[in-house]
Amino acid sequence: MEFVLSRPLLTSICAVYVALFCFGPVARAQRPNPVLKHVFPAGARLGEPVELNLTGSDLAGLRTIRLRHPDIAVENVEKNKLTLTISTKARPGLYDLRAVCASGISSPMTFDIGNLAEEVETEPNNDVSAAQSMKLDTVMNGRITKGDVDQFWFDAHAGEIIVIDCLAERIGSMLRAMLEIYDEKGRRVAFSRGYYGADPMIPFFSPATGRYRVRLHDLVFAGSNEAVYRLKVHRKRQVAFHVPSVVAAEKRSVVEFFGWNFRPLNAPDTAITEDLKNLPFLIVRPVRLTLPEGPFIGALRSVEATGDWVSPELPLAASDPIVIDADKNHSPKSAQAIAIPCEIGGQLAQPGELDWYSFQAKRGEVIWFEGFGERIRSPVDLDISILDETASTELARFRDQPVNLGGTRFPTNHLDPAGRWVAPKDGTFLLLVRSVTSSIAKELRRVYRVSLKREVPDVRVVAVPRSDQPSGWNLAKGDRLVADLIAFRRRGMIGTVRVSAGELPHGIECPDVFLGPNVNRGQIVITASDQAAPVAFSLKLEASSDGVAPAPVMGTTVVRSGLPNGWARTTEEIPVSVVEKEIYESDVRVIASADELIPHDLYGKLKPRHAAGSVVDVRVQVDRKQPNHLADVELIAIELPELIRNQTATIPAGQTKGHVSFYLPPSLPVGKYSFVIQAKTTVPNRKDPKKIQTVTLYSKPVTIDVKKPAFRVALDSYNPTRIHRGETIQIKYTAKRMNGFISKIHTELAAPVKPNGLRVRGVTFVGQTESGTLQIIANDDAPIGRQPFLRLLAVGVVEDEAIYQGGCFLNLEIVE
Numbered sequence: 001m002e003f004v005l006s007r008p009l010l011t012s013i014c015a016v017y018v019a020l021f022c023f024g025p026v027a028r029a030q031r032p033n034p035v036l037k038h039v040f041p042a043g044a045r046l047g048e049p050v051e052l053n054l055t056g057s058d059l060a061g062l063r064t065i066r067l068r069h070p071d072i073a074v075e076n077v078e079k080n081k082l083t084l085t086i087s088t089k090a091r092p093g094l095y096d097l098r099a100v101c102a103s104g105i106s107s108p109m110t111f112d113i114g115n116l117a118e119e120v121e122t123e124p125n126n127d128v129s130a131a132q133s134m135k136l137d138t139v140m141n142g143r144i145t146k147g148d149v150d151q152f153w154f155d156a157h158a159g160e161i162i163v164i165d166c167l168a169e170r171i172g173s174m175l176r177a178m179l180e181i182y183d184e185k186g187r188r189v190a191f192s193r194g195y196y197g198a199d200p201m202i203p204f205f206s207p208a209t210g211r212y213r214v215r216l217h218d219l220v221f222a223g224s225n226e227a228v229y230r231l232k233v234h235r236k237r238q239v240a241f242h243v244p245s246v247v248a249a250e251k252r253s254v255v256e257f258f259g260w261n262f263r264p265l266n267a268p269d270t271a272i273t274e275d276l277k278n279l280p281f282l283i284v285r286p287v288r289l290t291l292p293e294g295p296f297i298g299a300l301r302s303v304e305a306t307g308d309w310v311s312p313e314l315p316l317a318a319s320d321p322i323v324i325d326a327d328k329n330h331s332p333k334s335a336q337a338i339a340i341p342c343e344i345g346g347q348l349a350q351p352g353e354l355d356w357y358s359f360q361a362k363r364g365e366v367i368w369f370e371g372f373g374e375r376i377r378s379p380v381d382l383d384i385s386i387l388d389e390t391a392s393t394e395l396a397r398f399r400d401q402p403v404n405l406g407g408t409r410f411p412t413n414h415l416d417p418a419g420r421w422v423a424p425k426d427g428t429f430l431l432l433v434r435s436v437t438s439s440i441a442k443e444l445r446r447v448y449r450v451s452l453k454r455e456v457p458d459v460r461v462v463a464v465p466r467s468d469q470p471s472g473w474n475l476a477k478g479d480r481l482v483a484d485l486i487a488f489r490r491r492g493m494i495g496t497v498r499v500s501a502g503e504l505p506h507g508i509e510c511p512d513v514f515l516g517p518n519v520n521r522g523q524i525v526i527t528a529s530d531q532a533a534p535v536a537f538s539l540k541l542e543a544s545s546d547g548v549a550p551a552p553v554m555g556t557t558v559v560r561s562g563l564p565n566g567w568a569r570t571t572e573e574i575p576v577s578v579v580e581k582e583i584y585e586s587d588v589r590v591i592a593s594a595d596e597l598i599p600h601d602l603y604g605k606l607k608p609r610h611a612a613g614s615v616v617d618v619r620v621q622v623d624r625k626q627p628n629h630l631a632d633v634e635l636i637a638i639e640l641p642e643l644i645r646n647q648t649a650t651i652p653a654g655q656t657k658g659h660v661s662f663y664l665p666p667s668l669p670v671g672k673y674s675f676v677i678q679a680k681t682t683v684p685n686r687k688d689p690k691k692i693q694t695v696t697l698y699s700k701p702v703t704i705d706v707k708k709p710a711f712r713v714a715l716d717s718y719n720p721t722r723i724h725r726g727e728t729i730q731i732k733y734t735a736k737r738m739n740g741f742i743s744k745i746h747t748e749l750a751a752p753v754k755p756n757g758l759r760v761r762g763v764t765f766v767g768q769t770e771s772g773t774l775q776i777i778a779n780d781d782a783p784i785g786r787q788p789f790l791r792l793l794a795v796g797v798v799e800d801e802a803i804y805q806g807g808c809f810l811n812l813e814i815v816e
Helices: none
Strands: 019-025 035-040 044-047 050-057 065-068 072-078 081-086 091-100 108-115 117-120 138-143 149-156 161-167 177-183 188-192 201-205 210-218 227-233 238-243 246-249 250-259 283-290 316-318 320-325 341-348 355-361 367-372 382-387 394-398 418-424 428-437 446-454 456-465 473-476 478-492 497-502 514-515 520-529 535-538 540-545 547-554 556-560 569-570 575-579 586-594 598-600 604-606 614-624 635-639 648-651 659-662 671-684 692-698 701-706 711-715 722-723 728-737 745-752 758-760 763-765 771-778 790-796 803-811 813-815
Touching: 035 108, 035 227, 044 050, 044 081, 044 117, 044 138, 044 355, 065 072, 065 081, 117 478, 117 635, 149 227, 161 177, 161 210, 177 201, 210 227, 238 446, 246 250, 246 320, 246 341, 367 382, 382 446, 394 418, 428 446, 446 604, 456 497, 456 540, 456 547, 473 478, 473 520, 478 514, 497 520, 514 520, 520 671, 535 547, 586 671, 586 692, 598 790, 614 635, 614 671, 614 803, 635 659, 659 803, 711 790, 711 803, 722 771, 728 790, 745 758
Parallel strands: 044 108, 117 138, 246 316, 320 341, 456 556, 473 575, 722 813
Antiparallel strands: 019 586, 035 050, 050 081, 065 091, 072 081, 091 108, 138 227, 149 210, 161 201, 161 227, 177 188, 177 210, 238 250, 250 283, 341 446, 355 428, 367 418, 367 446, 382 394, 382 428, 456 478, 478 520, 497 514, 497 540, 514 671, 535 575, 540 547, 556 569, 586 614, 598 604, 614 659, 635 648, 635 671, 648 659, 671 692, 671 701, 711 728, 728 771, 745 763, 745 790, 758 771, 790 803
8 A cells, every 4th residue: 555645635555663671761641752843944955045934843952954955054053043055966855854852852844945935924924016027937935824814926937837836835834825927907717725635736828018016815714824835937847747646666667747847859868748739838748767666655655756757656556567557448348458567647638528447357366456646646536346257247346545553643545546355266357446526627637546456465564653743753761662563464464463673773672563463553762771872763663574575664743633534645754853852851660571580389389381362461569769759550552453451450549560461362363473562650740749740651562472272261150250268169160172183181279479368279181071169268368359360370281381371360259
């Protein structure tokens, strides 16, 4: 699955989380979170210095900026201002810009680097009489406050094609821009309220020499200081879209870039097609490209070429054979033959156009279909159908993908179709590609890509900060940082996914984590030791699985918070900053372990063996720097696999150790699983120790290796759930052998801490015995209430050695 994330109009995806003994600190509650709300101006020209104003929160101690390009110079840093110069060697395009402050690296803002002259709007320019003059081939940087209207004059000659392009959504601005063009007599001659997503663009064909006025405002006349824009008014070459939308990786391909000001005359590789004769300002130019296979997520694929090009978006490259949509495949009889696997690059230019393809499949063959329309910013709502050879019976239909794995922090739902299909017999089948939305006019921008693959598993993973707000990846020496992982499983991928970090600086630890079979979410945990040096580095994460090629894990960021559907995107890198401890020194240390030995009356101390149908005990220890303040500590696991029921536990005030236990259901697939223990408690406020504040702590990842069970323990449904002091009760249960195990099973009562006030004599099953009864006696002084995580513990014995373990929780309350 591939992703292109943007604002609600295109928000979604676009398409595309260990150690058994863990310890470490967690920062106090209010860690500084440097956030960039906007940068003004939101772009710069190559080779020219520009003074940037950075606005946001927790930006104190601004030192420099982080822009993923080596050829930049930062000078005159003062408060929230600095001077930036970008070398002419840099490639124009959209980049992640971050502020580097005393408290770490900020969240990113999109920064536009180009080759047009730069200007800044001058207020007031609301009225026609106050409209500001601007030269052609210029970028005007401005902002729209509430009710504001910005107006600009430009001169044009008859026959010139002037491209007026407003960047707002594409640079993370809250502005929903509306563009209008008026002539000198005040007549509106053109308008746009959305072309590149929500951003308007007008290719203006000047009918006469004269002055023209651009009127720019918010669609509903809203606005704020964060509603910044970059208005490009130029005669450069600008690409609107390209055909095909996918090309062969590592091979020379001919790509037709559609756009304006290509100056086709006297250019040997230029041609104007018949379809464009009535559109004198839209010109197609074939360009030969050699591209590597495209990244899985393409949030910032918009790049500018050298020379006088402006923002040609490059096509994605794929390793499978490429099929180009034929001109006459618009009926079942003229269906275009394709072979699987392949990638189709097509175009639905005509109103109501249908593209038909035919393919061969054998009975039982599994084929995965995936369409790309919204995710490649095409104005289509794709729909895919599979029909029999006569086109009389629809065998399958694939529509939108509504599943949202990331919530508002990284929306993953989208309007592109995808699905799995099994051929019912040997034969020829038809593939129908169409858009459920269309128009009455021809629209060349309606391009699409359809991927047809056999069931070859694949997976991609993204890392998502655990915050609903834009945030950076920052931690102090001795601190810990936790982020979510989201796995996008494709084409039948169900196995365990391992996420590993590489090239870590000295003193930085990031243990491997495992997303078990069919698990889509997990956490990555980064810990900086007390000896770690202050450093900023790019975190390199890799996702791997058996039979699947390793792939880099991509970072994400919330662009703007508070929107009901979310607004997020991927990032160029995952920059992590380690700062000095005094900036936000840690107060508490949490230790979590799932490998604690199990005491047993017959077999001594047992090493835990986790299997489906058993119980996992996680021992938690909390160390404090204020030993006189020992408050309750609430424990719970985060991002536990869905099949495992979460549990809570409390370490009582005055104590520092406790347990939280989880039952691994019999249906849990074999494999490694990682999760993190979250602990909530209180600590004295640093500034005023008399005040108490709540803190949230996280352990390092805890990994369990789930094995096949040797037997399954189950309780009788009619067992008593209460026992009186001094009473004796009978607990009926079964222990059914499985997976070839035939030896004896010994069962007794157990808990993370030895059961208090309860006595029981264990029972051993030999031969074919699979059911029995445990007799439990409550002492006269047994503590009233339920004992946490009481369970039946069964041990499978082979040649007098305890090898296997199983069990289940026992719901039992001690009463008077």
